[in-house]
Amino acid sequence: MQTNKMQITETIYYAGVNDTTIDLFEGQYRVPAGISYNSYVIMDEKIAVMDTADQRKTTEWMENLNEILGDRTPDYLIVSHMEPDHSAGVALLAAAYPGMKLVGNAKTFQMISQFFGTDYSDRAVIVAEGEKLSLGKHILSFYMAPMVHWPEVMVTYEETEKILFSADGFGKFGALDEEDPWSIANPETEWDPEARRYYLNIVGKYGMQVQALLKKAAGLEIIKICPLHGPILQENLQHYLEKYNAWSSYEPEQKGVLVAYASIYGNTKKAAEEVAEQLKAAGTECVEIRDLARSDMAEVLGQAFRLDRMVLAAPTYDGGIYPVMEEFLTHLKSKSYQKRAVALVENGTWAPMTGRLMRAKLEEMKNITVCEQVVSIRSAMTATNKQEIGKCIEWLQQNIL
Numbered sequence: 001m002q003t004n005k006m007q008i009t010e011t012i013y014y015a016g017v018n019d020t021t022i023d024l025f026e027g028q029y030r031v032p033a034g035i036s037y038n039s040y041v042i043m044d045e046k047i048a049v050m051d052t053a054d055q056r057k058t059t060e061w062m063e064n065l066n067e068i069l070g071d072r073t074p075d076y077l078i079v080s081h082m083e084p085d086h087s088a089g090v091a092l093l094a095a096a097y098p099g100m101k102l103v104g105n106a107k108t109f110q111m112i113s114q115f116f117g118t119d120y121s122d123r124a125v126i127v128a129e130g131e132k133l134s135l136g137k138h139i140l141s142f143y144m145a146p147m148v149h150w151p152e153v154m155v156t157y158e159e160t161e162k163i164l165f166s167a168d169g170f171g172k173f174g175a176l177d178e179e180d181p182w183s184i185a186n187p188e189t190e191w192d193p194e195a196r197r198y199y200l201n202i203v204g205k206y207g208m209q210v211q212a213l214l215k216k217a218a219g220l221e222i223i224k225i226c227p228l229h230g231p232i233l234q235e236n237l238q239h240y241l242e243k244y245n246a247w248s249s250y251e252p253e254q255k256g257v258l259v260a261y262a263s264i265y266g267n268t269k270k271a272a273e274e275v276a277e278q279l280k281a282a283g284t285e286c287v288e289i290r291d292l293a294r295s296d297m298a299e300v301l302g303q304a305f306r307l308d309r310m311v312l313a314a315p316t317y318d319g320g321i322y323p324v325m326e327e328f329l330t331h332l333k334s335k336s337y338q339k340r341a342v343a344l345v346e347n348g349t350w351a352p353m354t355g356r357l358m359r360a361k362l363e364e365m366k367n368i369t370v371c372e373q374v375v376s377i378r379s380a381m382t383a384t385n386k387q388e389i390g391k392c393i394e395w396l397q398q399n400i401l
């Protein structure tokens, strides 16, 4: 990526931008490797620009676009998603090219009007499910993908080159590699972790809607997927589709146990480490241990979905659950954590009650089986607690999904 302008096919260009200085994406997600706001241009008899960019980068995005356009002008701006990380440049582009039409669905234009104070009614092309738009050789079909992850989201399939412009779907945290933006030598290490963290935290709640979109996609012959964040996908498409199928159906990716804990003075931490050791000794396929206060909670949430079982360990705090654990449980519920087996470790010096309280939170979720035996620690772990841990692990071994 010597310049930010990149060619994807003979007639399709990348006009997107990297953002490597943003502190938190969507106001809460750590992105140590940055993020890209992707935008594409299809050059044909008619020219279509696919989405814009975040306001932090609209100047750079416009420069890329102008370089691609040369002396031509865009005929259409396709607005697949009105979230501001992709739509900040809508008014800017509309002002620069008064002859350009804006393409979206009815909901898109309601939102355009909310964000920009006009719905561009004189140049709005309102499309519905399955509708087509010809650019010449390229023919775009629009498919509605409500709640993946806003209500107005639609994806665009270009049938001549067999490309799916998938909106936020199949996106990933992390800026694009300047030298080799599309290369994914090993999807499992280079794509999965940050795509998982992105998907489960940002879209995770809407599994049913993603399943519906995957069914529509299954009816299309797709050679490339062009998402709004991260690399375009053009090899091993089956791998990415399988991941999306697992995540959106809330199925674990592999057998294993996440041990997520919080600790004030270190005693619950010791118990969590004991849990992890006993799990390994029992031959558990994969054991991940995380201190909730010191980890990226979005990453821990991703691990909870990746694995089929979980152990939660936390002290009692002001008669309640230690705050960072309560927060974790809130995130799990909001992302529809389900179909898992969970064991609990509680701690308290005068009235331990996190076990009961964590169980109540888990019971609000769908299809969560909670181990009857709670490891109840009074300040520091005892030999009896170690035996209780052993019983929980036996139970976890019997509850492999």
Ligand SMILES: Cc1cc2nc3c(=O)[nH]c(=O)nc-3n(C[C@H](O)[C@H](O)[C@H](O)COP(=O)(O)O)c2cc1C
Pocket (backbone or CB within 6 Å): 262, 263, 264, 265, 266, 267, 268, 269, 315, 316, 317, 318, 319, 320, 347, 348, 349, 350, 351, 352, 353, 378, 379, 380
């Ligand atoms: C602000 C604060 C509030 C606490 N509230 C309770 C409580 O309501 N009930 C209880 O049994 N222990 C309470 N504790 C004590 C801890 O839960 C207890 O010491 C526990 O063993 C700490 O585990 P740790 O060593 O993993 O930090 C509280 C501690 C602090 C600092």
Ligand SMILES: [Fe+2]
Pocket (backbone or CB within 6 Å): 081, 083, 149, 150, 168
């Ligand atoms: Fe979005």
Ligand SMILES: [Fe+2]
Pocket (backbone or CB within 6 Å): 083, 085, 086, 168, 228, 229
């Ligand atoms: Fe986005």
